[in-house]
Every structure is written in C-alpha cells, then in structure tokens.
Amino acid sequence: MSDRVEIAHRTAGGRVRLRIPRLRGNAALAARLAAELLAEALIDVAVARPGSGSVILRLLEALEDAALKELVAAALDRAKSAPQRPASPNALPEEADATPWHAMDAVEVAARLATDSENGLAADTARARLGTYGANILPQDKGESPLALFLKQFESLPVAMLGGSAAVSLATGGVADAVATLAVVGINAVFGYATEGQAEVAIHKLMDRSFQVVPVLRDGREIRIPAAEVVPGDLLVIRPGIPISADARLIRAHRLHADESALTGETMPVEKDPSRATERDVPIGERPTMLHAGTLVSEGRGTAVVTATGPDTAAARIALLSQSATRPRAPVEQELDRLGDQLAAVSLAACGVFFAIGWARGLPLREILKDALALAVAAVPEGLPVVATTTMSLGIRRMERKGILIRRMDTVETLGSVQILCLDKTGTLTQNRMEVIEARSGLEQDGEAPAPHTLQALAEAAALNNDVVSLEAANGGNSQTEIALLDFAVRNGVDVESLRAACPRVATVERAPGRAWMTTVHEGRQPGTIVKGAPDVLLAACSRILDEAGPRPLSGAERDRIMRTNDALAARPARLLGVAQAAAPADAEDRLSDLTWIGLVALIDPLRDGAKEFIARMHRAGLRTIMITGDQAATAAAMARELNLAGGGPLRVVDSPEISGLDAELLGGIARSTHVFSRVSAQNKLAIVQALQSGGDVVAMTGDGVNDGPALKAADVGIAMGASGSDLARDVANVVIRDDDLNTLVEAVAQGRGVYRNIRRALEFLVTTNLSEIIVGIAEAIHGPGELETPMELLWINLVSDVLPGLGLALADPDVDVMDRPPRPRGEPIVPRSDLRRMGQDSAMIAASSLTSHFIGLARHGPGPETRAMTFLSLSLGQLLYTLTCQRSDVRKLDPGGLLENRNLDAAVLVSGGMAALPFFVPGLRRLLGIAPLGPFDLTVSLAGALAPAAAVLARRGVALEFEQVEGKPCETS
Numbered sequence: 001m002s003d004r005v006e007i008a009h010r011t012a013g014g015r016v017r018l019r020i021p022r023l024r025g026n027a028a029l030a031a032r033l034a035a036e037l038l039a040e041a042l043i044d045v046a047v048a049r050p051g052s053g054s055v056i057l058r059l060l061e062a063l064e065d066a067a068l069k070e071l072v073a074a075a076l077d078r079a080k081s082a083p084q085r086p087a088s089p090n091a092l093p094e095e096a097d098a099t100p101w102h103a104m105d106a107v108e109v110a111a112r113l114a115t116d117s118e119n120g121l122a123a124d125t126a127r128a129r130l131g132t133y134g135a136n137i138l139p140q141d142k143g144e145s146p147l148a149l150f151l152k153q154f155e156s157l158p159v160a161m162l163g164g165s166a167a168v169s170l171a172t173g174g175v176a177d178a179v180a181t182l183a184v185v186g187i188n189a190v191f192g193y194a195t196e197g198q199a200e201v202a203i204h205k206l207m208d209r210s211f212q213v214v215p216v217l218r219d220g221r222e223i224r225i226p227a228a229e230v231v232p233g234d235l236l237v238i239r240p241g242i243p244i245s246a247d248a249r250l251i252r253a254h255r256l257h258a259d260e261s262a263l264t265g266e267t268m269p270v271e272k273d274p275s276r277a278t279e280r281d282v283p284i285g286e287r288p289t290m291l292h293a294g295t296l297v298s299e300g301r302g303t304a305v306v307t308a309t310g311p312d313t314a315a316a317r318i319a320l321l322s323q324s325a326t327r328p329r330a331p332v333e334q335e336l337d338r339l340g341d342q343l344a345a346v347s348l349a350a351c352g353v354f355f356a357i358g359w360a361r362g363l364p365l366r367e368i369l370k371d372a373l374a375l376a377v378a379a380v381p382e383g384l385p386v387v388a389t390t391t392m393s394l395g396i397r398r399m400e401r402k403g404i405l406i407r408r409m410d411t412v413e414t415l416g417s418v419q420i421l422c423l424d425k426t427g428t429l430t431q432n433r434m435e436v437i438e439a440r441s442g443l444e445q446d447g448e449a450p451a452p453h454t455l456q457a458l459a460e461a462a463a464l465n466n467d468v469v470s471l472e473a474a475n476g477g478n479s480q481t482e483i484a485l486l487d488f489a490v491r492n493g494v495d496v497e498s499l500r501a502a503c504p505r506v507a508t509v510e511r512a513p514g515r516a517w518m519t520t521v522h523e524g525r526q527p528g529t530i531v532k533g534a535p536d537v538l539l540a541a542c543s544r545i546l547d548e549a550g551p552r553p554l555s556g557a558e559r560d561r562i563m564r565t566n567d568a569l570a571a572r573p574a575r576l577l578g579v580a581q582a583a584a585p586a587d588a589e590d591r592l593s594d595l596t597w598i599g600l601v602a603l604i605d606p607l608r609d610g611a612k613e614f615i616a617r618m619h620r621a622g623l624r625t626i627m628i629t630g631d632q633a634a635t636a637a638a639m640a641r642e643l644n645l646a647g648g649g650p651l652r653v654v655d656s657p658e659i660s661g662l663d664a665e666l667l668g669g670i671a672r673s674t675h676v677f678s679r680v681s682a683q684n685k686l687a688i689v690q691a692l693q694s695g696g697d698v699v700a701m702t703g704d705g706v707n708d709g710p711a712l713k714a715a716d717v718g719i720a721m722g723a724s725g726s727d728l729a730r731d732v733a734n735v736v737i738r739d740d741d742l743n744t745l746v747e748a749v750a751q752g753r754g755v756y757r758n759i760r761r762a763l764e765f766l767v768t769t770n771l772s773e774i775i776v777g778i779a780e781a782i783h784g785p786g787e788l789e790t791p792m793e794l795l796w797i798n799l800v801s802d803v804l805p806g807l808g809l810a811l812a813d814p815d816v817d818v819m820d821r822p823p824r825p826r827g828e829p830i831v832p833r834s835d836l837r838r839m840g841q842d843s844a845m846i847a848a849s850s851l852t853s854h855f856i857g858l859a860r861h862g863p864g865p866e867t868r869a870m871t872f873l874s875l876s877l878g879q880l881l882y883t884l885t886c887q888r889s890d891v892r893k894l895d896p897g898g899l900l901e902n903r904n905l906d907a908a909v910l911v912s913g914g915m916a917a918l919p920f921f922v923p924g925l926r927r928l929l930g931i932a933p934l935g936p937f938d939l940t941v942s943l944a945g946a947l948a949p950a951a952a953v954l955a956r957r958g959v960a961l962e963f964e965q966v967e968g969k970p971c972e973t974s
Contacts, residue, residue, distance in 0.1 A: 003076060005069045007202060009132070014044075014059040016970065017132060018072060022080075024053035032079035038099065040071065045112055046099070047232075049311060058114070087775065100280040101249045101307040102287040109249045111306055113233040117305065120217030120235035129231035136230045136246055136309035139638060154185070167642070214245045217303070230309055238302040239481070244291045247313045248304035254639055255510050256300030260285060263292055263315065263705065274302070283681070284314055285630070294705075299467075299479035320967035338470075339763070339830055350774050357781050369446075391762070391810035395755045403738040404748050406618055411734045413759065414717050417698045419823045421618055421673075422689060422711070424703035425629035425639060428721060428742070430605040432704075434480040436488035438569055438602035441545070442562030450599065453548045457598045459492035461579045463499055465520045465530040470496065481575075484603050503528075517592065527583045531592065534601055535566045537577035541592035551596045566600060573638040574602035607642070609741040615643045617746050622822030626675060626692075628685050628711075630703075633678040640676045654679045659687075667691035673674050685711035698823070702745075704729050719745065726905025753823070754814025760830055762806040765886045767831065768839045769801055769879040775847035776875060780854065786863040787854070790930040793872055797918070801879035804912045808905030842953065849948035850875040856941050865932035869920070872931055874945030876916040880909050881946060885953040892959045 009017040023030050029791040030048035037046035037057065045058040055072065062070070102110055110117040112551045114125075154163075163185060166178040168602040213224045213235040222237055227245035230236070230898060236248050238256065250256070256272040263284065276288040284292065291297075291304050293313040310316060310410070353371040358368035395412040397407075406412055413967070423429055441454040450458075462485040471486055502524050509519035517533025531538060539562060564723030566576055580595040618625055625645055630638045637653045645651065653676040659667055668691035670678075677688060685701075689711045692699045701715035713732040720733035730736050737744060773794060790796075831839070851876035857867035884899045900906050919925040922935055934942065 003073070006071065007065055007071045007077070008054065011132075014062070015132065016057045016059060016068065018055045018069075020055060020072070020076065021053050022076065023055070023518065029079055032074055034074040034099070036079050037072065040075070042071075042868050045314055047312065049553075051841065065919065073783065092577075095853055099307070101247075102282070102290045103277055103280045104249070105277065106249060106251050106274050106289075106305075107426050109307065110251065113305055113307065115235065115305055115563075117232035117303075118825070119134055119220035121219075121231070121233050124233055126218060126229075126234065129233060130229060133231055133309055134311075135228045137228055144817075169892075171923070212243065212245070215239070217440060230306055230575045232306050232309055234306040236304045236306060238291070238297055238300075238304055240297050240299050240301070242297050242566060244293055244295045244297065246293050246306045246310075247308040248291045248306045250289050250291065250302055250304045253302035254300055254824070256302050258291055258296070259296040259480075260292065272300070285660055291375065291846050299482070301311060339767075343748060343767070346771075346774070350778060353778060380492075390722070391755055391759050391807070394811065395751050399744075399748055399751060402744050402747055404744055405736040407736075408735040411524070411717060412750065412752050413756045414698065415700070415748050416750075416754070416756045417737070417823055418623060418700040418717055418749065419697045420624045420626065420692050420699045422626045422628050422685075422692070422701045422715070423698060424685075424705070424708050425627055425631060425636065426605065427704040428640070428702050429611050429627070429643065431608055432605060434484040434575070434603045435573060435606045436484050436601055437572075437604050437606075439488070439492075439599060440565055440567040440569070440602075441599040442597070443545070443558060444565070451548065453546070454599050455492055456544055457581075458579055458601060459489045459494045460499060461532065461581070461598060462486065463489035463494045463744060464503060464522055464525075465518060465532050465579075472610045481603060485577075488601065526825070529582040529584060530581045531582065531595060532577050532601075536563070536577050538578035538580045538592065538595060539563070539597060542595040542597040543593075544596040545599050546581070546596055554597060561598070562597070569600065570604040571634065571638055572602070572604065572642075573635040574604045577601045577603070583621065607639075608740070608742055609739070612643055614742045614746060615645060615792045617819065618749075619647045621746075621749060621819045623749075624672075626671070626677065626688075628677045628680055628688060630680060630744075631678055632695070633676075636676045636678040646675045651675050653678060657685050660683065664691045664694050682710050683710070686714055689715050700744075701735075704740075750814050750819050753818045754812075756824075757815070757818070758810040761812075762809040763884055764831060764835060764839055765883060766802055766806055767810060768843045769840070769882070770798070771843035772846035772879070773797065773875065775843060776850050776854070778850055778872065780871075784863065787858070787867070787873065789868055793868060793929045793931065796929055797872065797876045797879075797916075800884075800912050800915045801876050804908040805880060805883040805905070808908030809883065811904040812902050842882070842949070846875070846878050846949045849878055849945040852948075853942050853945040857938065860938070865926075865930055866934070868929075869931035870874045870938050870942045870945075872919075872929070873916070873934070873939075873942035877943070877946035878912065878949050880916065880951040882953065883909060885950055894954070896954060896957075 002021050004020070006019045007016060008019050009822070020033075023033065025864055033055065034046045034048040037043050037048075037055070042059055042061050042063065043057055044060050045056070046054040049055070057072075059068075096299070099112070102458040104112075106117070115121055127880055163182070166182050166185075170178045207467070212227045212229060214227050215222055216230065217223075217237060227243075230246050232246075234246075236244070236246070236251075238244075238253070244258070251274055253272050253274050258270050260270050266355045270285070271288065272291065273288045278287060278289070278639050284290075290307075292314040292315065293309075308314075354372045355368055358372075392410060392412045396406045396768060399412070426432055439455055439458045440450050444450055466482050466486050466489075467479070470480045471483070486496065504524070505520050505523040507521035508524055509515075509517075511518045511533065516537050517531050519529060519531045522528050522530070525886075539559060542554055545554040545558060552597045560957060566578075570576055578597045578600055581598060582592075611714045615625055627636060627640055627643075627645055628637075633653050637651060640646065640651055652674045654670060654674045654675065656679045659670065659677070662670070664687070669685060671688050671692050672695060677684070680688070683706065685703075689699055689701055693714075693716070698715035698716045700719060701711045702719040702721075703709075703712050704721035708720075708729050709732050712729055717735055718733035719735040719737065720729040721737055735748070777788055777794075780789070850871055854867060854871040857870035861867050883905065885894060887899070887902060888894050919929050919931060926932065
C-alpha cells in the first residue's frame with residue numbers, strides 16, 4: 001500500500017486534513033503516527049483515523065504544503081519503524097487518536113480542542129467541524145450486499161451439478177430439460193434470498209436510533225441536536241438518563257455516576273470526577289475523568305467536552321475488533337458440502353459406467369451424452385436445496401413469532417448443534433436494575449425476620465433520604481439505587497407524599513469523593529437527620545442502636561454481629577447500604593459522630609425471570625454453560641451458585657488476570673473446565689470464545705453490551721438482547737431476542753435440533769430414492785439400448801417424489817424428547833455411517849420393485865413408452881409410499897398406526913401422487929415425458945411394484961422387534 005501523503009483540505013485556523021493510504025485499516029500504525037506528530041512542536045492536535053486513512057492536524061504555525069507533507073512523511077517513517085508495545089490484556093485496540101485526554105487537565109483539554117468550557121462551540125465552528133470529522137455514527141458491519149446475498153444461493157454443489165446438467169441439455173438439444181432444471185434452481189435461489197433479506201430488515205429496525213437527540217452548549221445556549229451532529233469540542237450537558245453519544249472529558253460534575261456496563265461489563269455505576277486525572281495507560285474502566293459513547297448517566301449532572309466522535313470512540317474501536325472477527329461456517333453447510341462431494345463422486349462414477357457401456361456398444365457420442373445426462377439428473381437430489389432452505393426458513397418464521405430474529409437461515413440448525421453456551425451476566429442473566437432484597441437491623445438471628453420497628457424506620461428513611469420524586473416519574477433519569485430504595489419504602493406501606501410533606505427536607509450533604517454517605521436534614525422529625533452510606537463507615541460513627549423502646553447504647557458484641565450480617569449479605573452477592581439517624585448533620589469537616597444505627601439494606605441486580613429454569617433446561621439438554629462477566633470474582637461466583645451454573649458440582653471461577661497472555665490451546669483447556677470468568681474485557685471474551693472453538697466445540701455467546709460485540713461476532717451463534725442491548729451487539733449477532741426473554745432460547749435450541757433432525761431424515765430419504773434411480777438406470781443401460789428413462793422423465797420423478805415429500809418430512813414437529821438428549825458432536829456426518837447400510841438396502845428394494853415392473857413391461861411391449869410408463873409409475877409412487885416409513889430412522893420405532901399422523905406429509909404425498917398420475921391424463925405431458933397410457937394389467941403390476949417397498953420396510957420392522965425381544969437389544973435413538 002502506498003506511503004504517499006496528500007493534503008485534502010486546509011482551513012484558515014490552522015486545521016489540515018491529510019490522506020495517507022498506508023493508514024487504512026491499520027489502527028496500531030495510526031496510533032503511533034498520532035503520537036509522533038504530537039511530539040512535533042508545531043502541531044497542537046493530531047488525530048489519525050485508520051477507518052478512512054486520514055490525519056487531522058491543528059498547526060500552531062503556518063507551514064507550506066511541501067514542508068508539511070515532508071514533516072508528516074518523516075513521522076510516518078518513524079511510526080513504521082517504532083517497536084510495537086505489547087498490548088495489555090485488558091486494553092482496547094490501539095486508539096486512533098492517541099491523545100491521553102483522561103490524563104490531562106480539563107483546562108488543557110478545552111484549549112487543545114479550541115472550545116470554550118463555559119459557552120461551548122460557536123454554531124459556525126460546529127458546522128465546519130462536522131464537515132471535517134464527519135457524522136458521529138458508530139461504524140456498522142455492512143454485511144453482504146443484496147447481489148452477494150443472491151449469488152450465495154447458487155454456491156451449493158447440488159445446484160452447480162444441476163446447472164451443469166442444464167448446460168449439457170442445451171448442448172444436446174434438450175431445451176425443455178434445461179429450462180425445467182434451471183427453473184428449480186431459480187426458485188430455490190429466490191426463496192433463500194427473500195428469507196435472509198427479511199431477517200436483516202427486521203434486525204436493522206431494532207437498531208434505528210435516528211430519533212436520538214442530546215443537549216449541548218453552543219454560543220452559550222443549551223440546545224438539543226441529533227446525536228449524529230455532535231463534533232469534537234462540543235460541550236455536552238450531562239443529566240441522569242442521558243445516553244452518552246461521544247467520548248468526552250469531564251469539565252464539571254456533581255454527584256456524577258455512569259453506567260458503563262455496556263462497555264466494560266461492570267454492573268455497578270462508576271463514580272466520575274473531573275479532578276481525578278490518572279496515568280495514561282490505565283484501563284478504560286478506570287478513567288474517572290472520562291465519559292464514553294454507549295454508556296449512560298445513572299445519577300448526577302455536569303458538563304463534558306467531546307474528545308472523539310464516531311469511528312474514533314472507544315466503542316468504535318471495539319466495533320473494529322468485532323469486524324475483524326469471523327464466524328465459522330455452520331455445521332449444516334459443512335456437512336451438506338461434504339455430502340455433495342460424495343454425491344458428485346457417485347454421479348461421475350455412474351456416468352463413467354454409462355459412457356463405457358455406450359462406447360463398448362458403439363453408440364453415437366450424442367446418445368452417450370444424453371444417457372449420461374439422464375443419469376446425472378437421477379443422481380442429483382433436486383429437492384435437497386429447496387428442502388433444506390425451506391425447512392430452515394419455516395424455522396425462522398416460527399421463531400420470529402416467538403420474538404427471536406434469525407439473521408441467517410443456517411443459524412437455525414447451528415442453534416441445535418450448540419455444545420457450549422457462554423453467557424454475559426449483566427443485562428443478560430440479570431435485569432440490569434437494582435432491587436432491595438433484605439432489610440436488617442443486624443441483630444436478628446439467622447432466618448429471623450427484622451423487627452417491625454426496624455422495617456418501618458428503614459422504609460421511612462429510604463423515602464426521605466432519596467432524590468427520586470415518585471416511582472411514577474422514575475425512569476432512566478434517576479439512580480437505580482434510589483429507585484430501588486423508594487420502591488422498598490412503598491412496598492412496606494410508606495405514603496411517600498404524605499411523609500415528605502410532614503417532614504420536608506431542609507438541607508442535604510451529598511455523597512462525594514472521600515465522603516461515602518449522603519445526609520438529609522428534615523423538619524418535623526426527631527431526630528431530624530438521616531444518613532445512608534457505607535455500612536462500616538456509618539457503624540464506626542454510631543454510639544447507639546434503635547430498638548422498640550428507642551435509642552439505646554450499642555455494645556461491641558452488637559457491632560460484631562452487625563458486621564457479620566453485613567458480610568453474609570455481601571456474599572450473596574448484594575450491595576449494602578447502612579442507614580442511621582442523628583440529631584444534627586455532619587460537621588463542616590465531613591465527620592460523622594454520635595449516630596444511632598437503624599439497619600442495613602441489601603440491593604442486588606436481580607436475575608431475569610426464568611433464568612434459573614433456563615440454566616437447568618440447558619443442562620438437561622447437554623449444554624455446558626459458562627458465565628463471562630466484568631464483575632468481581634466474588635460477585636460472579638455468588639450469582640453462579642444461585643443459578644447452579646456448575647450443575648451441582650464444584651464451581652470453578654477464573655479471574656481474567658489469570659488467563660492474560662495464555663495461548664489459545666492452553667486457554668481452551670482451562671475454559672472447558674471453568675464455569676465463571678470474572679473481570680473480563682472485550683478482548684478476553686473474544687479469546688475465550690475462540691479458545692473454546694479451537695477444541696472443536698460449537699459455541700454460542702449471549703450479550704447486550706458494546707464489550708460483547710467481538711465475542712458475539714466470533715461465536716458460532718451470537719445472541720443479542722433486542723430490547724435493552726446496544727446497537728453494536730445487535731449489529732454483529734446472528735440471533736436477536738426481541739423481548740430479552742431468555743426462555744425463548746430454549747424453544748430456539750429445540751427448534752434448531754428439530755430442524756436438523758428433520759433435514760437429516762429428509763436428506764436420507766432423498767439420497768435413498770435418488771440412489772434407487774441410479775440403480776434402475778445402470779441396470780437398464782446394462783440390459784439393453786433404448787431402455788433408459790428420458791432426462792425429462794427422471795426430472796419429473798425427482799420433482800414429484802423429492803420436493804414435497806421431503807418438505808413433509810422436514811415439517812414434522814420436534815420429537816418430544818429433543819431437549820433431553822446431548823447435542824450431536826460437531827464432526828458427526830449428516831448421514832451417519834450406521835444409516836448407510838439401511839439406506840443402501842432400501843434403495844435396492846425400491847429399485848428392485850421398479851425393475852420388476854420394467855422387465856414385465858419389456859416382456860409385454862419391448863423398449864418404448866409403455867415400458868417407461870410402467871417403470872415411471874412404480875418408481876414415483878413407490879418412493880412416495882416409502883416416504884411414510886421415513887419418519888423414524890430406527891425401523892423399530894415405526895408405528896404403523898401413526899404413519900398418517902403428520903398432516904404435512906400426508907398432504908405432500910397426496911399432492912405428489914396426483915402429480916405422478918397427471919401425465920397419464922394430459923397427452924401433451926405424456927409426450928414430453930415419453931410415456932404412454934397403461935392398460936389394467938400393466939397398471940396393476942405398476943401399483944404392486946409401488947406398494948412393495950413400504951410393505952418390505954414394515955415387514956423388516958416386525959423382524960427387528962422380534963429380534964429385539966429375543967436378544968434384549970435396546971432401541972436406538974431415531
């Protein structure tokens with residue numbers, strides 16, 4: 001790639017935009033180049049963008065074009081030769097803009113971005129920057145183009161073989177044969193294209209964020225603008241519930257906390273402070289001065305100057321990592337390709353036999369090719385692409401009605417093959433909200449309920465020391481902790497409005513860095529001060545405890561018991577708040593003293609409804625479940641125990657520092673025996689998924705956050721939350737749960753397993769019947785010239801006996817025990833070796849009954865339309881009736897009384913039977929197929945030949961059952 005440096009645009013203010021093709025797609029080089037340019041005395045701001053291959057500079061002094069290009073080229077040479085730093089395992093991909101904004105003073109940040117930290121940008125400056133930096137839009141995985149999606153439908157080998165047979169038909173004058181064959185190929189392609197395209201449209205509807213607006217300061221006024229129009233240097237107005245639309249450095253903040261779970265996986269909101277500058281290389285989750293795109297303000301307010309937008313944000317760097325990950329091909333794709341290769345070999349061998357026979361008999365080359373073409377048509381199961389596509393398509397439709405969107409058809413089958421399910425905790429297994437689960441004084445015995453006076457005092461304190469106006473008005477604009485506390489008060493009978501009217505708040509001491517509590521002072525209440533905060537801090541300041549008679553002295557033994565209760569609740573895990581009261585607020589030096597202890601309140605991020613049952617059902621289905629979370633090890637372990645993630649066995653928890661730097665093979669060995677990974681980054685999640693896949697397992701990953709994106713993209717099945725998840729998660733996943741209900745995944749896995757089993761049964765039927773046609777064709781060719789069926793006749797037999805009956809088999813409901821069996825091994829062929837012998841026997845039986853009709857016809861009529869008609873009727877109807885016996889792979893599980901219970905199959909057999917009989921009533925169709933009407937005797941012989949295969953299978957069933965009773969052999973899985 002070229003190292004040339006081109007100047008694309010210059011402004012009078014010293015801003016220059018350059019293009020360097022070498023940077024495109026190379027984030028590491030872009031980061032090193034930006035660092036080299038920032039070291040230049042003449043350059044104030046340097047932003048290098050690997051996505052577009054451009055560099056944006058702000059010069060402190062004017063430079064001629066030639067001098068500037070020479071300076072940048074020299075910096076590029078140094079950046080290329082600079083040794084690459086080993087990446088921290090918890091770091092994001094290299095930043096396109098290497099400026100360490102989080103480590104810089106707020107005043108310096110504003111100066112570098114040429115913005116007013118009080119009034120924001122001027123409107124005309126903002127417009128100019130929008131043209132320079134582009135829209136503030138997170139890059140999306142573009143996926144396949146409509147044309148590529150359509151052309152993909154022609155990639156299977158059966159389709160290629162049909163195309164080849166159509167070409168030979170045209171070359172030998174068989175225009176009607178070629179048109180009929182290509183029509184089958186075209187219908188299948190349109191069907192597959194329409195289905196996959198509709199899934200993409202449905203998923204992208206969930207990602208529409210065109211309505212999102214954000215408040216900014218421009219020209220000293222607060223205005224609301226589309227998030228896409230935010231530019232570097234804009235001054236964001238920060239309030240609770242406002243989604244952060246760009247990376248920004250805090251200028252001012254008051255009680256500010258941000259929910260960064262979408263980016264880091266950490267459950268609890270993170271405290272932000274513009275004065276706490278950090279070292280340059282700290283992880284993204286430890287930057288208190290920064291807000292990042294894709295996160296949410298949970299409480300507090302402030303202002304922040306935008307440092308990066310669109311493709312330059314931290315979320316975009318994770319998106320870039322997601323785009324570099326590739327999803328392996330679905331098992332069904334690999335298995336159908338393998339089977340296609342085998343069918344091609346059989347077809348070529350059969351055609352070789354035909355060619356040798358024709359050559360030995362001295363037949364013209366044109367006739368030899370015509371016979372070989374007829375056999376090729378017989379060898380290819382024309383119904384296979386349609387059956388596989390339609391079966392998975394209908395599976396998509398059924399799941400869409402249940403709230404599951406499938407991006408690709410083959411994902412339906414892959415769901416049924418999943419062996420390991422990796423689960424993100426926050427927002428996937430849990431609800432990503434807070435709820436009070438316990439209220440204690442700390443003096444209760446184990447299992448003892450809190451005293452009524454304690455519960456009442458805690459409920460009233462939770463209502464008064466609270467910034468949420470009401471539950472009705474509570475939304476994303478309030479702290480989840482405050483909402484949970486107010487809900488606790490209401491659930492315990494507190495009339496919040498009346499209580500607050502009787503005890504109005506007159507003063508507040510906010511929580512702040514170094515002050516782990518919040519104090520409110522109320523009139524009309526004695527004592528009038530309520531304090532909530534860290535239990536150990538509050539307890540250390542307490543000299544009394546509240547009991548039924550009122551405050552009394554707090555003993556040392558009681559202090560110990562309260563802390564033991566605190567530790568026990570924290571291990572659940574829960575977030576603990578202590579609550580106390582006093583006659584006066586904290587002193588001017590923020591010291592607490594002479595407090596009266598009321599009790600403890602325990603809060604958790606509750607599990608989603610049905611999460612425990614979901615894990616249990618996955619275990620019954622033979623799936624291993626692994627939790628991957630950004631939470632601390634103790635929190636993650638407690639949640640895993642509550643979910644019974646280890647299935648009753650010992651729980652193994654691995655913290656991310658323990659796996660940093662391990663190669664994929666070693667990590668895979670660890671991962672396959674681990675139930676919980678804690679404190680993981682986006683890179684860790686990706687490495688874990690890929691390590692599991694390296695062992696040959698089919699891996700699914702669930703997630704809802706930006707940090708889940710790379711792992712979702714790399715997994716065999718990436719499953720995103722549609723209602724609460726991030727756009728990036730939905731963009732890269734191939735399964736989206738519209739309503740976030742995990743239990744629908746159980747149905748999805750069952751449907752996937754059912755789809756695979758049905759496809760396998762239909763495939764076995766198709767291969768068996770097509771093999772019978774090959775046997776008939778070879779026998780006819782060996783017996784004598786002129787006996788072989790015409791290509792159009794064989795194509796009609798295949799269309800009649802393949803497509804609709806195959807679909808009927810494929811539309812059967814999943815077996816009732818489908819979720820009580822382990823998933824099939826990844827390497828298992830779609831047609832197991834144990835079934836090949838049975839399929840060979842059945843194909844020989846169908847061929848033998850059809851050849852019996854053929855030879856009786858030869859004896860009566862000689863080669864010609866009458867004999868072909870008898871063979872046609874026995875072969876087509878014989879295959880249709882045989883379909884009814886294919887509903888179980890194990891013949892011993894066949895129930896003769898249940899052969900007509902699959903209404904879809906019954907209808908398919910009736911319709912196909914009518915199509916098989918149709919040529920005998922339509923003269924033009926008879927001529928096209930090369931057959932003639934049949935008399936009563938010939939018809940009787942043909943129908944007897946059609947009944948024989950199904951009767952033979954039922955007879956074999958009886959023999960097998962008798963043998964089973966004698967030998968005591970267990971029945972195999974069908």
